Amino acid sequence: MFVQAAGLGHELHRPHRVAVLRWPGTIARAAVGDAVERAAGRLGLDVLTGVRGETAVALLAGRDTGGEALYRAVSDELGTAAGAVGVGGPCEDCADLPHSYDDAVRALTVRRRSHEPHGGTGFEELGLCRMMGAGDGEREADRFVREWLGPLLDYDARHTTGLTATLSYYLESGGSYDATAEALRIHRSTVRYRLQRIREVTGHDLGDVDTRLNLHVASRIHHVLDRPR
Structure with a gap:
């Protein structure tokens, strides 16, 4: 590998990142x-x-450049922004290049399934979605979301309601009725009604700490990955 890279004028004995x-x-x-x-x-x-x-x-190799900067530069060269870039974590040794490649693939997968499928994403930006990878990891993330939010997503689809979004804002606000009402621009009593409907549709106890944690994680992942394939 080192000889081949050297033949192409590229020195591998230095920090790298992999981009896909x-x-x-x-x-x-x-x-x-x-x-x-x-x-x-x-x-x-x-x-x-x-x-x-x-x-x-x-x-x-070189200065640390994020996925978005690389995406914009490549888009300029190609004359189209209809693409995506994933950038893996840094590796000091060439033996770590496969790990950086896997990270980059994961970042690309999340980007292409996000609200904004065109753009660049670095592995460090993934947050909870670092746990998700292509293949089994991606399917497991989907299964987790369906397990915890499935009935609510189906209800919203059938009735054109926004219960899933209400739950997400409620959990993000730390369980604040007032903050949720302000974010959604609805009355506090409407938040209370929607949360009761959420309890009825899902069967979940929003007062249970573990339940709230799982719903919060599922909501975060869904927020990133709800773009249809």
Whole structure:
């Protein structure tokens, strides 16, 4: 690996991050790789690019640049912002590159399923979604959300209500009726009514600490991942 990289003028004996990039199939992955090299030059980064599956992969060395900056630079080079970038955590040794790659894939997966599927995300930005990975990890996150919020999501879909959002604001506010009412611009009594309806629909006791924690985690994950596949 070191010899091959050296032959391409890239020194692996220094800190790196792995980035994975995906643009629409109408743009060749090789073209994305070329755009990454030009973008990296503008950002002051040394880069080694390749292709894996449906993504372009880049080993980045140099100053710490976030996923959003790389995304914008590559978008400028390609002339389209209809893509996504995931950037893994830093690795001091080349033996850690596979871990950074896995982190980058996870960041890309979360980005592409988020409210804003086009953009760049670094692994450090994922929060709770760090636990989610492609494949089994992604499916487990979906199952967790369905387990805790499924009846509420189904109820909202059937009746065009906003109970899931009400629950999310309520939990984010630490259980404050007033803060929830202010955030949703509704009356405090409406918050009280909606929370009672939430209890009836889900069967959950919102006063139970463990239940509130699980609902809060599920709400956070759902907020990121509720974009349809």
